[in-house]
Amino acid sequence: MKNKLNLSKEKIDLARLLAKEITTPVQKFIDEHTTDTVERAALRVLGADGTNENGIPVPNLIVKSLRNLLSTGTCRYYINAKLKKGFTIPELNNAISNGLDVSNIELIDGEKIRDEADKLINNFSQLIRKNVNYRNHKISEFSKNENNPMLYLIVATGNIFEDVKQATAAAEQGADIIAVIRTTAQSLLDYVPFGATTDGFCGTYATQENFRIMRSALDNVSENMNHYIRLVNYCSGLCMPEIAVMGAVERLDMMLNDSMYGILFRDINMCRTFVDQHFSRMINAFAEIVINTGEDNYLTTCDAYEKAYTVLASQLINARFAKNAHLPERLVGLGHAFDIDPTIKNSFLLELAQAQMAREIFPEYPLKYMPPTKFITGNIFKSYALNTMFNFTAKATNQSIHLLGILTEAIHTPHIQDRFLAIDNAKYVMNSMADFFDEIEFKKDGIIVNRANEVLDNAIELLKKVKNTGLFYSIEKGLFADIKRKKNGGKGFDGIEKKGKDYWNPVEDFLKKELSES
Amino acid sequence: MKNKLNLSKEKIDLARLLAKEITTPVQKFIDEHTTDTVERAALRVLGADGTNENGIPVPNLIVKSLRNLLSTGTCRYYINAKLKKGFTIPELNNAISNGLDVSNIELIDGEKIRDEADKLINNFSQLIRKNVNYRNHKISEFSKNENNPMLYLIVATGNIFEDVKQATAAAEQGADIIAVIRTTAQSLLDYVPFGATTDGFCGTYATQENFRIMRSALDNVSENMNHYIRLVNYCSGLCMPEIAVMGAVERLDMMLNDSMYGILFRDINMCRTFVDQHFSRMINAFAEIVINTGEDNYLTTCDAYEKAYTVLASQLINARFAKNAHLPERLVGLGHAFDIDPTIKNSFLLELAQAQMAREIFPEYPLKYMPPTKFITGNIFKSYALNTMFNFTAKATNQSIHLLGILTEAIHTPHIQDRFLAIDNAKYVMNSMADFFDEIEFKKDGIIVNRANEVLDNAIELLKKVKNTGLFYSIEKGLFADIKRKKNGGKGFDGIEKKGKDYWNPVEDFLKKELSES
Amino acid sequence: MFIRPYGDTLNDGQVQLSFTLPVEKSEKATEAARFFVRKLGFESCEIVHSEAICRGFTFFLAYGTSNIEIDYDKVEVESPAGELCWSFEEINNFIKEKIKREIVVVAACTGSDAHTVCLDAIMNMKGFNHHYGLERYPMIKAHNLGAQVENIDLIEFAIRVKADAILVSQVVTQKDIHIKNMTMLIKLLNDKGVRNNFILVVGGPKIDNKLATELGFDAGFGKGTYAEHVGTFIARELYNRGKP
Amino acid sequence: MFIRPYGDTLNDGQVQLSFTLPVEKSEKATEAARFFVRKLGFESCEIVHSEAICRGFTFFLAYGTSNIEIDYDKVEVESPAGELCWSFEEINNFIKEKIKREIVVVAACTGSDAHTVCLDAIMNMKGFNHHYGLERYPMIKAHNLGAQVENIDLIEFAIRVKADAILVSQVVTQKDIHIKNMTMLIKLLNDKGVRNNFILVVGGPKIDNKLATELGFDAGFGKGTYAEHVGTFIARELYNRGKP
Ligand code: B12
Numbered sequence A, B: 001m002k003n004k005l006n007l008s009k010e011k012i013d014l015a016r017l018l019a020k021e022i023t024t025p026v027q028k029f030i031d032e033h034t035t036d037t038v039e040r041a042a043l044r045v046l047g048a049d050g051t052n053e054n055g056i057p058v059p060n061l062i063v064k065s066l067r068n069l070l071s072t073g074t075c076r077y078y079i080n081a082k083l084k085k086g087f088t089i090p091e092l093n094n095a096i097s098n099g100l101d102v103s104n105i106e107l108i109d110g111e112k113i114r115d116e117a118d119k120l121i122n123n124f125s126q127l128i129r130k131n132v133n134y135r136n137h138k139i140s141e142f143s144k145n146e147n148n149p150m151l152y153l154i155v156a157t158g159n160i161f162e163d164v165k166q167a168t169a170a171a172e173q174g175a176d177i178i179a180v181i182r183t184t185a186q187s188l189l190d191y192v193p194f195g196a197t198t199d200g201f202c203g204t205y206a207t208q209e210n211f212r213i214m215r216s217a218l219d220n221v222s223e224n225m226n227h228y229i230r231l232v233n234y235c236s237g238l239c240m241p242e243i244a245v246m247g248a249v250e251r252l253d254m255m256l257n258d259s260m261y262g263i264l265f266r267d268i269n270m271c272r273t274f275v276d277q278h279f280s281r282m283i284n285a286f287a288e289i290v291i292n293t294g295e296d297n298y299l300t301t302c303d304a305y306e307k308a309y310t311v312l313a314s315q316l317i318n319a320r321f322a323k324n325a326h327l328p329e330r331l332v333g334l335g336h337a338f339d340i341d342p343t344i345k346n347s348f349l350l351e352l353a354q355a356q357m358a359r360e361i362f363p364e365y366p367l368k369y370m371p372p373t374k375f376i377t378g379n380i381f382k383s384y385a386l387n388t389m390f391n392f393t394a395k396a397t398n399q400s401i402h403l404l405g406i407l408t409e410a411i412h413t414p415h416i417q418d419r420f421l422a423i424d425n426a427k428y429v430m431n432s433m434a435d436f437f438d439e440i441e442f443k444k445d446g447i448i449v450n451r452a453n454e455v456l457d458n459a460i461e462l463l464k465k466v467k468n469t470g471l472f473y474s475i476e477k478g479l480f481a482d483i484k485r486k487k488n489g490g491k492g493f494d495g496i497e498k499k500g501k502d503y504w505n506p507v508e509d510f511l512k513k514e515l516s517e518s
Numbered sequence C, D: 001m002f003i004r005p006y007g008d009t010l011n012d013g014q015v016q017l018s019f020t021l022p023v024e025k026s027e028k029a030t031e032a033a034r035f036f037v038r039k040l041g042f043e044s045c046e047i048v049h050s051e052a053i054c055r056g057f058t059f060f061l062a063y064g065t066s067n068i069e070i071d072y073d074k075v076e077v078e079s080p081a082g083e084l085c086w087s088f089e090e091i092n093n094f095i096k097e098k099i100k101r102e103i104v105v106v107a108a109c110t111g112s113d114a115h116t117v118c119l120d121a122i123m124n125m126k127g128f129n130h131h132y133g134l135e136r137y138p139m140i141k142a143h144n145l146g147a148q149v150e151n152i153d154l155i156e157f158a159i160r161v162k163a164d165a166i167l168v169s170q171v172v173t174q175k176d177i178h179i180k181n182m183t184m185l186i187k188l189l190n191d192k193g194v195r196n197n198f199i200l201v202v203g204g205p206k207i208d209n210k211l212a213t214e215l216g217f218d219a220g221f222g223k224g225t226y227a228e229h230v231g232t233f234i235a236r237e238l239y240n241r242g243k244p
């Protein structure tokens, strides 16, 4: 790939270094803590599943009963109960859902528990490896039918069965990727709902069963179309790590997963989020799931022109946290968006600069490019023109994961023909300018080149400030998206626990070992 | 302006030279001939106007009665009748429409006739100069509200009064230029209809009264909007020169006027067309009316990718004929179009190449750029996307006169909101990439550069062939647009006359003198 | 089977509309737009956009929910003239074997209409979208008279060359000029008493078989027609008439 | 004055439609689409485009001609809450002179809705489109509780700070979640017997005054609202209620 922006390598390296320095103390904090949902995720890896009659998930029941023992890790008790009772996993889950309290059972020999942990984790890892192999196989089998950038479409009916219809249609229309949008505010639930659901608002509950239903529908259409259709959901909110586990098991291919999104945009406690994102990312890394970060949210919240540099700063931090969780670059879909006020003179050049800059600073990352949304109005024709320019920019700068803009963005969640029109637009534009990227160069010191350099400079400024202030305190001061969050405030704060000396989490140990070896 | 295509100056010069050599023998033919409509146009300059009770225009009545005297020119008889009868011009026209035959009246002294001719022509030239001054004044007064490229919109209701409403609306919406589309097949009428009309099909009759009505409506809206709205009509077909006179009088600002369009696309005799276009262009030159040539028609008739070079060849020929008629480059709007099959890979790059090539070969000409039409379907959303790309190309290559694509092109002549949406699209796109032209360079030996060079090479090949074959015979052989026309075939052939030794046309003499001096 | 428009849930009846009202933009204008959509029979209506597009005119975009269902099984469709469609070879073989002589076809774009490409798509050697035109068919003698041909000239030519079929193309349709044109052709043919000597076919983007047959043509062909459709129809029709 | 949609001739009644039918593309499907449009009450209908968009679904674009006229003079429009709109200074002066104390305003995006920017456009210092938000008004004490606030927390806060007005933002509307949310707020206020202590205002892109007042709010504000609209309404309403 040829660089066109003449960005200084030194500056880029400096920016990366700053991001590293920013995350280092946070990573230390992360390594020293666990959370409710990290524990529940580990339990899910071991097999915990199901709900009680009130719909409370088994992992939640377990962790609740072990509230006071959290600092020692919860896995030991779950396995202990299994061995002690001589249960199979389903029997154990059943017993717990019927009231069995695993915290009360006397602990047996640690060796046996560890052996059993290895066995259970082995089951899990076999399953995940099978998934990974299957996915890789299908992707290479059908690779010639893949679009570049990949076309990403959403479904958001709130009903998993209706979603399946919409998703199948989108796949037939030519989508590479289907994201099932999650119901409003699921991110604030401190448990993962169970079973097939039909009652979401502007999105469908992320449940393991819903994942399974959609995965199987998409596998079907993949075979019909000779085109592997990737499935996306949200590994985000108060249950990030658990959803990562569910996604790994059900072979999701991508996950929205951001190191700071929950803090800033959902008022989830920052300590909690940092710990959760790390664990969830290790799972994603193991399952080779591409994460998509949420920098686009900065631009829908603040002004996209003025705050462009916050996107870059956040990308660098996200990338660094991802690296800490052993995610290889190819699995880190850094987010950004085309959302500058379209009435600004040369706004298109500014978008081009930003997209090209991301491409050049992150050459090995699959960039996730979000469409215009904030300035979309009910004039669906105008939206279609904006989306045309967006499609152009994505192809012109070689983006990887291209979220299609929908002409009815300001009106409703997409209708079946809205997606068709979106794909049709993208395919037309991208084919008509397929080799544009290789064809053009930017003027030295022109608007585009200068803008990219300016954004990089500003991002470095911000990162320096954050480094000096410390990430926790920077967020308290509102350095990101003008949003201020207290270190000890926000949702889920009480779910954090400092790991004790005797803390044991075989899943974490396994992941760390696996991932640092590979 | 910076050149980006690396086109060889020698080749461009060669192409120009070939065009000159091609037109030279034709120009000789032109200079030796007159036609019915050239005579009628000259008579109109002198003042001939009105119709008889059967609707036959006075100029036609005069020329008909002088059919056998055509080779001596008709002006002398008209003036002679005026002097002999002591009529004013209106009285004379009235008498003719009531049956006065000017061919029967004994000729008075040539000196007196010439003096009277000078007077009448002076009236005309005063009027036209006033028009030119007014236009120049308004254009400079309102120049800051002009778009670049200028946005050109059509009205085509068939009813001049409805046209006025649509045109006013378009001007309010932001159009710079309004073209009143002419009714189907008026080009084949060997007379110009008279008066206000309401019964056209997909267009409105070009009549002097209709010109006047529209001009006055647009002058009105020009003042309201502080934006001089240019008016366009068709100086084309069997009455080319007469319409030129009418347009000059009614202060039209642009005229569709092509040296070969009528031959190829309307089966009008080639000798007739060549003579007519020359005279009409002299009028246009005198009235400082921008002509628009019709190369876009090659692309809607043949394949736009394969036959791209015919556009360039025709532009060169048109440009040369224009020069022969003393039209300065700034008044020659050479036509071309964005009409390559949009499903072709890199079609957009090919369009960019063609548009940029035209810009670089004709830096001083106001290029007229036509929108996609042939591949527009009833999918109005798709059309809107195509038009977005077209708008992009126009701005990216610095076109001058930008015909807006209409999303309902495949359905109906434009509705009021169709024009609004077209302007909205263009304004958005062009503002968002205002400085793109200066920002980018094309890769050496890339698709764009190579394509432009290939088109130029092919055009030179064609011009060489035409030069060797002779233009008349080349058209007989179908070298343009695959259409074959006989030199002695087609409509209007019997309206050509070789000028006799005593041929006298004071209007032609005046124009030649005026134009070669300036 | 009863069907309704579908947005994202079966039978949700979602329809998108846009139109302009000749009034200044205002809350009242929007209400009028909503009222109009409701009066069209939509159960509910949301005006999603309104914009002043020039003095005295406002453009509206709306989504309506319709309860109207249609019984799909009861929808009747005039079987289109081009329903049966043989290949290039099949047509030639059929003519060779069943009609046993060259068919003569005369085509023109009549009246003031000058859209030659539309007719050329059917007639020219090269054809259209990789479908050869009738001129390329060994068993068809095809005359393309081009555009802006007068009805009477077309008829006289067809009589002269003893045409089996006359093909007419009509693209311009504003103010129903094509209908006038087509009606006039039929009248002239009848006046001359030669209507039944020819298979009479018309085509164009706004033509369909229903319209054509109502006006007295034997068939009408719309968008997306290829020479094969017309070739098949003519060959078969000629055979059926027992003319060979 | 009777009006109809306008395309290019007064009262031509031209309307553009698009919709999807749950059937495979075919001539029959197109006929069904045409039939549907006619059944909607259009005088004539042209299906200008049809496209198979996936298995079992066909997308249609149509133009219809409608004879429906509406009597524009009879269109009644609920005068929008924001009709009267003073300037920043006027509002402050009015409060200073007529109410003679700071007004207290509490705002939140309630329920699961997290679209803070919409409310921020009204509340934040910076405001929106160069219109300052209420926080900037010297005579208004504005509390913005942010997003995803429970109705009950909002009410308790409002009681605590002795708010004059409660502002609610509702952006997500799928399955009428906003209606449930708004209804619940009113119910809780009534239950606590404090409904009349507050001026109750709601806003959002799909909110209008009619809906809001029907549900028991004092006013509703839709797209294109600025802080001035709300400020004017609250100040005036407070004064009218004689509360100061
Ligand atoms: C190309 C074009 C032109 C070219 C024509 C070039 C040429 N040599 O033919 C030029 C630029 C010259 C032109 C001029 C005009 N055009 Co024009 N043109 C078009 C355009 C863009 C594409 C038409 C086309 O090439 N289609 C491709 C062909 C292959 O498709 P088709 O027409 O559907 O043909 C198929 C079928 O219909 C069928 N078919 C057609 N004829 C026949 C005949 C038979 C026997 C059979 C069996 C089948 C058949 O088979 C064909 C192949 O599948 C259309 C808009 C559009 N995008 O559709 C406007 C359009 C047709 N033109 C239009 C108009 C108004 C004009 C003018 C009259 C404008 C004017 N006042 O100057 C002029 C004048 C021409 C005249 N005197 O008739 C209008 C017609 C509106 C209406 N319905 O009444 C259109 C729709 C544009 C618009 N929105 O205003 N035009």
Ligand code: B12
Residues within 6 Å of the ligand: A181, A182, A183, A184, A185, A201, A202, A203, A265, A297, A300, A301, A373, A374, A375, A376, A377, A408, A409, A410, A411, A412, A413, A414, D107, D112, D113, D114, D115, D116, D117, D118, D119, D121, D122, D128, D167, D168, D169, D170, D171, D172, D173, D174, D201, D202, D203, D204, D205, D206, D221, D222, D223, D224, D225, D226, D230
């Ligand atoms: C930006 C945006 C977001 C951002 C929000 C960032 C933020 N910090 O607020 C992000 C990316 C986070 C987001 C998320 C979601 N969004 Co959102 N979002 C939008 C978007 C693109 C623009 C909204 C906007 O900023 N408008 C600008 C403001 C200034 O305009 P406004 O809303 O009209 O506000 C004005 C008036 O309404 C009024 N007003 C508004 N509130 C109030 C309150 C008072 C008291 C008053 C007086 C006036 C008033 O005054 C304002 C100024 O004039 C819209 C689509 C669109 N283009 O409209 C979708 C949209 C609103 N979102 C939508 C959805 C579904 C979601 C999600 C629920 C999707 C999901 N399942 O994950 C999520 C989750 C959020 C949640 N839990 O609520 C849907 C809502 C569909 C519906 N009607 O039900 C939309 C329409 C997109 C779509 N087509 O699907 N979104």
Ligand SMILES: Cc1ncc(COP(=O)(O)O)c(C=O)c1O
Residues within 6 Å of the ligand: A182, A183, A184, A185, A186, A187, A234, A235, A236, A237, A256, A257, A258, A261, A266, A292, A293, A294, A295, A297
């Ligand atoms: C990282 C991330 N998580 C989650 C969401 C979705 O929102 P919610 O938190 O309401 O599920 C987004 C939306 O943009 C996101 O970017």
Ligand SMILES: Cc1ncc(COP(=O)(O)O)c(C=O)c1O
Residues within 6 Å of the ligand: B182, B183, B184, B185, B186, B187, B234, B235, B236, B237, B256, B257, B258, B261, B266, B292, B293, B294, B295, B297
């Ligand atoms: C030069 C020229 N003359 C005339 C026309 C219009 O057609 P008609 O000859 O039917 O007036 C065109 C249309 O493209 C044209 O380019």
